[in-house]
Amino acid sequence: xxxxxxxxxxxxxxxxxxxxxxxxxxxxxxxxxxxxxxxxxxxxxxxxxxxxxxxxxxxxxxxxxxxxxxxxxxxxxxxxxxxxxxxxxxxxxxxxxxxxxxxxxxxxxxxxxxxxxxxxxxxxxxxxxxxxxxxxxxxxxxxxxxxxxxxxxxxxxxxxxxxxxxxxxxxxxxxxxxxxxxxxxxxxxxxxxxxxxxxxxxxxxxxxxxxxxxxxxxxxxxxxxxxxxxxxxxxxxxxxxxxxxxxxxxxxxxxxxxxxxxxxxxxxxxxxxxxxxxxxxxxxxxxxxxxxxxxxxxxxxxxxxxxxxxxxxxxxxxxxxxxxxxxxxxxxxxxxxxxxxxxxxxxxxxxx
Ligand code: KG4
Ligand code: ZN
Numbered sequence: 001x002x003x004x005x006x007x008x009x010x011x012x013x014x015x016x017x018x019x020x021x022x023x024x025x026x027x028x029x030x031x032x033x034x035x036x037x038x039x040x041x042x043x044x045x046x047x048x049x050x051x052x053x054x055x056x057x058x059x060x061x062x063x064x065x066x067x068x069x070x071x072x073x074x075x076x077x078x079x080x081x082x083x084x085x086x087x088x089x090x091x092x093x094x095x096x097x098x099x100x101x102x103x104x105x106x107x108x109x110x111x112x113x114x115x116x117x118x119x120x121x122x123x124x125x126x127x128x129x130x131x132x133x134x135x136x137x138x139x140x141x142x143x144x145x146x147x148x149x150x151x152x153x154x155x156x157x158x159x160x161x162x163x164x165x166x167x168x169x170x171x172x173x174x175x176x177x178x179x180x181x182x183x184x185x186x187x188x189x190x191x192x193x194x195x196x197x198x199x200x201x202x203x204x205x206x207x208x209x210x211x212x213x214x215x216x217x218x219x220x221x222x223x224x225x226x227x228x229x230x231x232x233x234x235x236x237x238x239x240x241x242x243x244x245x246x247x248x249x250x251x252x253x254x255x256x257x258x259x260x261x262x263x264x265x266x267x268x269x270x271x272x273x274x275x276x277x278x279x280x281x282x283x284x285x286x287x288x289x290x291x292x293x294x295x296x297x298x299x300x301x302x303x304x305x306x307x308x309x310x311x312x313x314x315x316x317x318x319x320x321x322x323x324x325x326x327x328x329x330x331x332x333x334x335x336x337x338x339x340x341x342x343x344x345x346x347x348x349x350x351x352x
Contacts, residue, residue, distance in 0.1 A: 016036060017035065017036050017037075018033055018090050019033070019034050019037075019123075019324045019328055020078065020084075020086070020092050021092075021320040022071070022093070022094045022107045022110060022111050023095045023127075023130070023320040024067045024071065024095065024107030025095045025097070025098070025107070025127050025318065026058060026063065026103060026153070027047070027058045027066075028045050028048065029066065029067045029106075030043075030044060030318065031071075033078055033079060033089070034325055037324075037325050038136050038140060039137075042079070042081035043319055046070045052193060056187055057183070060100045061102065063102070064102035064105070064106055067107070071107070086114070086118050089118070090331070091121040091123055091327065091331050092111045092114050092120050092121070092122050093125050093326070094122070094124060096126075096341055096343055097126065097127065097343060097345055097347025098154065098344065098345055098346055098347045098348075104343035104345065108124070108343050121331070121336050122338075124337040125323045127323075127347075129349070130326045131152060131322060132148050132159075132161060132167075133164075133322050134315040134325065135282045135309050136325050137311065137322070137325055139309050144162060145162050147170075147273045147278045148160075149268075149282070150284045151177070151179065151283065151284070152284075152285030152286045153179035153180055153286055153287075154177050154180070155172075155177050156173035156177045157172045158172070160272075164329035165329055169349060169350070171222070171225065172224060172225070173227060174224055175226055176227040176228045178265065179286050181231050182199050182261070182290075184231050185257050189248065189250050189254065190250075196289075200289075203251060203292065204255075206253070206255030207251075208259035210249065210252035210255065211237060212256070213237075214233055215230075215263060216229045216264070222271065225268070234257050258292050261293075263296070269283075270304055270306065278306075280307050281301060281306050281309070286316055289310075294310060
């Protein structure tokens with residue numbers, strides 16, 4: 001149960017506030033120490049990509065087992081690299097949803113055990129709030145309110161970040177997430193897992209206008225997204241070419257698919273910033289490291305006079321530094337969780 005506590009907040013005295021953050025919602029076991037929400041003292045990520053590549057995607061049961069194997073080492077490494085002892089940490093932040101339940105449980109149980117044993121406050125963090133907060137780390141001038149496009153393997157949301165941890169959702173995907181579409185298309189053309197970075201790379205050699213794929217619009221919901229039609233169009237294109245015995249130009253196909261995704265994301269994000277009157281736009285999540293999306297968004301934002309923010313690629317994909325950033329702002333607001341904190345696999349944005 002979440003509680004609001006008016007605490008002996010270390011910020012009251014203008015002191016340093018260090019958070020040990022843990023992230024294990026999917027296939028990265030990660031821990032970080034973050035000072036005052038924006039300064040990363042360490043950011044350790046143990047990736048399970050090699051393990052899951054064998055199966056072409058994340059196998060939840062294997063992910064949980066690997067998290068258990070790695071989590072203590074990763075936390076020890078985060079503390080040692082930061083040069084901070086557990087006693088010097090002010091609070092423990094942990095992702096408690098959304099994500100794979102077994103994977104989340106490993107991080108949540110670990111965080112509770114450490115917080116209880118070390119007598120530190122426990123702060124459960126929403127994974128998407130973490131992704132958004134990755135932007136604060138490298139952009140000291142960025143403060144809410146701003147528009148944020150969150151594009152990851154599991155989520156596609158367009159939101160107004162009204163304040164730290166406060167969101168108004170303008171649009172979301174009706175079916176596949178943007179990253180999911182990248183992963184599925186990559187698999188269909190034999191690029192393997194995880195697909196996003198591979199499509200991004202091969203698309204650099206292709207013509208983005210070689211194939212005109214459909215752009216979905218949702219009647220009455222201008223900020224919602226839909227990527228399953230696009231994914232089906234790519235699969236149909238591949239099947240048709242195979243039936244006709246035609247060779248597929250993978251770079252052209254990848255570039256054309258990517259172009260359709262980028263157009264859908266850029267047009268809605270910039271339209272939202274203009275319509276709602278925000279001059280700052282941020283991107284977050286794994287797909288935010290896509291080079292064509294960054295280029296397309298930069299161009300559109302320059303034209304519209306909007307300041308664009310996005311994290312370095314290492315802070316776009318899953319990491320614990322972003323959880324430490326989000327946990328700090330929650331800590332300052334007085335958010336504390338009890339020992340009954342549980343993993344919530346389908347935790348909604350803005351829900352606590
Ligand atoms: O944020 P993230 O690490 O995990 C989730 O919370 O889902 O995002 C992972 C997703 C994957 O679907 C991956 O293919 C995609 O982000 N991704 C990319 C790129 N890098 C990662 N998609 C397109 N282009 C990239 N460069
Ligand atoms: Zn994520």
